[in-house]
Amino acid sequence: MFDLPVDTPKARKAYTSFRMELLRDGFFKLQYSVYARPSPSKEIANVHIARVERWLPNAGEVRIFEMTDKQFEAMKIFWGQKRQPPESKPHQLEFF
Numbered sequence: 001m002f003d004l005p006v007d008t009p010k011a012r013k014a015y016t017s018f019r020m021e022l023l024r025d026g027f028f029k030l031q032y033s034v035y036a037r038p039s040p041s042k043e044i045a046n047v048h049i050a051r052v053e054r055w056l057p058n059a060g061e062v063r064i065f066e067m068t069d070k071q072f073e074a075m076k077i078f079w080g081q082k083r084q085p086p087e088s089k090p091h092q093l094e095f096f
Helices: 009-024 040-053 069-073
Strands: 030-033 032-036
Touching: 009 040
Parallel strands: none
Antiparallel strands: 030 032
């Protein structure tokens, strides 16, 4: 999970670079600023954690926590109310 500043062009570039490194390393997006990567063992997970540490931007906050497959499977996901579809565009008036 990460919270990185994007208030300057330099900060936005660091954010994009960090995010792209995560994607290249096999992480996938769970939700905004939350990425996950399955690892078959603790040793392999440590390799990826070390990589993330190398990519850390100078500002912001990055948190890593590890969970087992069973814990991930037990995750509860809640969705808000379904959004209403946007109003359809009005038909253009035709003059004869």
